[in-house]
Amino acid sequence: MKWQIKYALANLNKESEQDCARYVENDVIEITVEGKPDVLAAIFGDYDVTKEIAEKYVLQNPDIDFLCGYRKDCVWEGAAISYLRDRNIGWGNLGTLGSAIHDGNANYAEHKVFKFSARLIHQYGIVDTVEREFDRIFRVTLKNGRTVRIGMIPDYEPTADNIRSMWEKFGPVDIAWNINPNGTPCATAMRAGEELGCEVLKTDEMKECLQRF
Known part of the structure; x- marks a missing residue:
C-alpha cells in the first residue's frame, strides 16, 4: 500500500465515527458516509496530473468517482481537468474529497481552492x-x-x-x-x-x- 493511501485512509477515518474509508485495490479507496452515496476515489501521490495520468487511472479503475491529488503542491493540467469532467469524475485535493463525500457530489466536485x-x-x-x-x-x-x-x-x-x-x-x-x-x-x-x-x-x-x- 502506497504512502498516500495510508495517509488518506488515516485522515478520512478520523473525521467522523460515521465515516468509513477502506483500501480496495491499486490506488483506489472506498469511502462510506451515512446517508450519502459510497465513493470510489483514486489517490495520486506525485506532483503533476497530466491528461495521460488521468486516462491511466480511469482505464485501470473505470468506476472511480473522484481522482485525488494528495500532495498540497499537486498541479492539474487543463486537459486532465476536461477529461475528468467529461466523464463525471471529480478532481482536487484531499480537502475537496472530504467535502464532496459529505455533500454527496463527488462525481462533480472540483478543487475547492480554485472553485x-x-x-x-x-x-x-x-x-x-x-x-x-x-x-x-x-x-x-x-x-x-x-x-x-x-x-x-x-x-x-x-x-x-x-x-x-x-x-x-x-x-x-x-x-x-x-x-x-x-x-x-x-x-x-x-x-x-x-x-x-x-x-x-x-x-x-x-x-x-x-x-x-
Missing part, C-alpha cells in the same frame, strides 16, 4: 471565452478580441517569490490574481509584478482591470 474563482471568471460580461491551461492558469479572450493570461495565487499574503515562482513554472501572465478572499499581496509582490510586467490584484480589482485591456 469559486474559476466560476467567477466566466461571469464577467466582458469575457468571451476561457481556456483553462492548468488548475490555476487561464487564457481569457475578451469581447474586444484581446487575450489575457491570468494566474491564480491562493496564498494569504503573496510575496515576490510567489509571483516569480509562478512565472518560472507556468510562463508569463498578464495578471497575478490573489484569490484568497482575506488575502492582500505584500509590497514585494507588487514590485515583482511591476518588474515582470504584470498586474498583481485582489478579486475586487479584477473586473475593472480587465476592462482596461
